[in-house]
Amino acid sequence: MSVTEEAGLLDAATWNGRIFDGSWRVANGGSAAVVEPATGEELTRVGMGDAADIAIAARAASEVQAAWAAMPPREMAAIFTRAANLIEAETESARMWIARESGAIFAKAEHELREAAVILRRSAGMLLDPHHGLVLPSAPGALSYAKRTPLGVVGVISPFNFPLILSIRAVAPALAAGNSVVLKPDPRTPISGGFLIARLLEKAGLPKGVLHVIPGQGDAGEALCTDPHVRMIAFTGSTAVGRRVGELAGRHLKKVMLELGGKNPLIIAEDADLDLATSAAAFGAWFHQGQICMASGRIIVHESIAPQLIERLVTKANHLPVGDPAGGQVALGPIINDSQLARLDAIVQDSIAAGAVLEAGGTHEGRFYKPTVLSGVKPGMRAYSDEFFGPVASIISYATDEEAIAIANDTEYGLSAGVISGSLGRALAIGDRLDAGMVHINDQTVNDECTNPFGGRGASGNGGSIGGPADWDEFTQWQWFTVKEAPRAYPF
Numbered sequence: 001m002s003v004t005e006e007a008g009l010l011d012a013a014t015w016n017g018r019i020f021d022g023s024w025r026v027a028n029g030g031s032a033a034v035v036e037p038a039t040g041e042e043l044t045r046v047g048m049g050d051a052a053d054i055a056i057a058a059r060a061a062s063e064v065q066a067a068w069a070a071m072p073p074r075e076m077a078a079i080f081t082r083a084a085n086l087i088e089a090e091t092e093s094a095r096m097w098i099a100r101e102s103g104a105i106f107a108k109a110e111h112e113l114r115e116a117a118v119i120l121r122r123s124a125g126m127l128l129d130p131h132h133g134l135v136l137p138s139a140p141g142a143l144s145y146a147k148r149t150p151l152g153v154v155g156v157i158s159p160f161n162f163p164l165i166l167s168i169r170a171v172a173p174a175l176a177a178g179n180s181v182v183l184k185p186d187p188r189t190p191i192s193g194g195f196l197i198a199r200l201l202e203k204a205g206l207p208k209g210v211l212h213v214i215p216g217q218g219d220a221g222e223a224l225c226t227d228p229h230v231r232m233i234a235f236t237g238s239t240a241v242g243r244r245v246g247e248l249a250g251r252h253l254k255k256v257m258l259e260l261g262g263k264n265p266l267i268i269a270e271d272a273d274l275d276l277a278t279s280a281a282a283f284g285a286w287f288h289q290g291q292i293c294m295a296s297g298r299i300i301v302h303e304s305i306a307p308q309l310i311e312r313l314v315t316k317a318n319h320l321p322v323g324d325p326a327g328g329q330v331a332l333g334p335i336i337n338d339s340q341l342a343r344l345d346a347i348v349q350d351s352i353a354a355g356a357v358l359e360a361g362g363t364h365e366g367r368f369y370k371p372t373v374l375s376g377v378k379p380g381m382r383a384y385s386d387e388f389f390g391p392v393a394s395i396i397s398y399a400t401d402e403e404a405i406a407i408a409n410d411t412e413y414g415l416s417a418g419v420i421s422g423s424l425g426r427a428l429a430i431g432d433r434l435d436a437g438m439v440h441i442n443d444q445t446v447n448d449e450c451t452n453p454f455g456g457r458g459a460s461g462n463g464g465s466i467g468g469p470a471d472w473d474e475f476t477q478w479q480w481f482t483v484k485e486a487p488r489a490y491p492f
Helices: 003-007 051-069 073-089 091-102 106-126 163-176 191-204 218-226 239-251 274-290 306-319 338-353 401-408 424-431 470-475
Strands: 018-020 024-026 031-035 042-047 133-136 142-150 153-157 180-184 211-213 230-236 255-259 265-268 298-302 357-360 372-375 392-398 416-420 438-441 476-484
Touching (some): 051 211, 073 191, 091 163, 091 191, 106 163, 153 163, 153 218, 163 180, 163 191, 163 230, 163 470, 191 211, 230 239, 265 401, 274 392, 298 306, 306 357, 306 392, 392 401, 401 424, 424 438, 470 476
Parallel strands (some): 180 211, 230 255, 265 416, 372 392
Antiparallel strands (some): 018 024, 031 042, 142 476
16 A cells, blocks of 8 residues: 555545645635646635634644744654655655646656655754854853744745745745744645645644645735734745735834746857757746746847757757646646736737747647747847746847846846856856856756755845755844853942
8 A cells, every 4th residue: 555545645635625724624715726727627626715814823833833843853853754755655646736736747746746855854954953053252151152043933925836846945944943834825736835745744743733734815925924923924936926025024024035036047158069058048948838937038149159049949949749748748838827828928929029030939729838939039128028937938149248248137137047158267257247146057047956045136036045054044043142150240
């Protein structure tokens, strides 16, 4: 008997019309269907939280947080290790949920599951590593030290595109740091972005009430940002919504970590290997239908090789299969919903009307948008400035390295960047001048290792990072202690 069969880990009856508070209860906000973007079919129904559900969860999470933080570190670490073991045993059924909810190909779904296991094991390791505090310089006979303490209740708001990774990368380290968590996954992907995590940690022995999972719409998100029991918001999503989250959280004096959108530049020099550069550009622009904050949104290529690169990209675009990931071998799946599809197509068509050249794609059948190549993209066009969140390779040519750097930095975003050149020294010199939170030399822009600080600047984030060494910084606060053998005499 498999782990899934024995534990009923992903039995839809568990969450039908319910939310998670350590057990499964009916939501005050009612229920909603989860719809498969590739087919339009209803996959399941889940509870939908409203502001009242958030208030109940936040209060309950605050009541159990101190006891959770006081649990011996090895016992806490064992919970994350058991959850990692469970998810590794759950790959077959869990990958289908990710594929069907988010429109992901199986390879991408399996990547999410592997990374989730790494994040859980890293979170177990946090509890046993030496980063819990520092002994500080002090006068003889006195002790001065600083220790990291939990924030309290952390609210996590996660998106649909990489639902499992982008939820668990905040949930697991926040819990490991001693916080309790209220997670609001995107209502389009509540299973892979929320209830899968709830089931893993529930079965792994997480105490009741330490984690709450409440899918919901904007009213639930706003309630999470304003609830007095919630001390931090970790948000991943669009820049527009991130601005609202930052405004609400700031007004209520909450710590906030924002990881937002991107219009990420990939610079390709004339001395690059054209075949390898084309492969990198295609992956960076089209992987997961371009629905990635790190997608290569502007491919900045030297004018001397631009025609050859475009020709190669067009060939790839015309041969990549597009369709239902759960139904066959495809390279690209569906756009998540009709509103996102309409926005994407509007950017493409507006850019063509402004003078960009459609080299390939630019059409769709239902929600299946063909991999697209636009050349002749210039400032003032939407393809130059707007985040696509769709499978578009936007080609901009340049003549000198200085011009390439200027184009790359000509954006309000600052998440990820890539430079490809036959000269490593030249690529590094260019990369050093790019205004991005993450820079990849001789690679495209879609990269994350789970052990690195992941974050952007400008319209891509508020300077915070998540992952690796950043987790201790984000999910704890410093508390300073001084200790003396006896009180000293003061001149008063």
